[in-house]
Amino acid sequence: MESLFDMLSVQQLIAVCTTALVAALLRAFTGFGFALIAVPVFSLLLLPNEAVVLAATLTIAVSSTSYKEWWGKFPIDQFVPMILGSVVGTAVGVYLLSGMSKSEFQLWIGLSVIGATLATALIKPRKTATVPKSITAGTGVASGLMNGAFAIPGPPVVVYAMAVISDPGVARAFLMAFFFASNVLAVMMFSVAGMVTQTPLLLLLLAFPLCVVGDQIGSRLFHRFGGTSYRPIALGVALALGAWNTYAGLQ
Template sequence: MEFVFDLLSPLQLAAVGVTAFAAALLRAFTGFGFAMIAVPVFSLLLLPNEAVVLAAALTVVVSSTSYKEWWGKFPVDQFLPMIAGSLAGTAVGVYLLSGMSRSEFQLWIGLCVIAATLATALVKPSTKQRVPKPLTAGTGVASGLMNGAFAIPGPPVVVYAMAVIAEPAAARAFLMAFFFASNVLAVMMFSVAGMVTATPLVLLLLAFPLSFLGDLLGHYAFRRFGGASYRPVALLVALALGGWNTYAGLQ
């Protein structure tokens, strides 16, 4: 236990746990938002490589426990080219992360989250179901770059899903499936790059129970209230966190 308090103060540990809970709840309700909530907060407490490893690992573990919510419920023809593009983009993103300072990391996270939040707010779902595969793969590459550099693969894919998948349940399942697969790729590449250390692994064990609870409540909320009410809250929280990280990165 002393080792844990050597990593972070009790208040900081509580912040990690509360963030993991809130991020998992939002992800289960909307299909996205875990990294957009978790990474900006984790980056205020941890080194850049620790923040991204913890966020990616939590996403993989929590997604694995609730795979029945998304498995077989998403359009595979759009999923495959996107995840292929993500593979290439993630490798480049991991390389970019290795050269960033903490302030640069926070600044770029903040700017990317703000831009993605504003773009997502402007995009409305369409009844159009098929898009060119190069566009789908290109979205995957952009997502992979953000995944490798910041462990935030969501923004390009969220905009894509909201633009081309009209059914909320199908869009939610698509996003969950993609983020599970992209974070598996990210954790593998972080491991190869030597970025997986004891700190995020210990924090993963401590944060998982709260993430699991948040995941359960988020799935219940989606079944109870549907997918129409999440957008304003999710976008407002993401915008606030993006602004805070941009401010922190400029200090």
């Protein structure tokens, strides 16, 4: 069995771990942002299937250890139709991923992150609204498509949460719960497609302790300061990473 040092340089391993810590901190602070930060960086260092599997498994792991932050705190009537829609979208997304080259993956990651970041920046939270289940399920399908293809399920759901759920704590819990469930679905489908390999699993073991540290710091910051101050920072970082991936994909 190869060691991590045979797969990546020390600098690359440090980059993976640092990214995991920062992404976990941002996720704990806002309820979203892990994949928006992690996947663009991971895709610069790893093959497409390795990048998405690592991001998804890290999300599952850190969500499991911090379940008290979201369990029982989100609206189940909105969660169920959205996760059902995500099942369909994820299956299609995994199929699309299997046919992508690394440069194509980076280009689509970059463009998707830029578009989603700009859309999210334009959405302002408002009073909780009642929306048809078809819209909720459709949001789940769109999220699943991005989840299966890029391991970035967040943008459609973040826009939905900001437009429909006004309470920051409830919106944060809803996003955390959805991303946990959607990433479980994604990893199951990645496994069926034969995309789960040794490299992301070894990196999971290496990076997970840093995720735990980042999660604890982010949770403390959220409970002390709230999530409002973080939003422009998260969007700015995601936009920069999206631009870098687009540039890398065009080379």
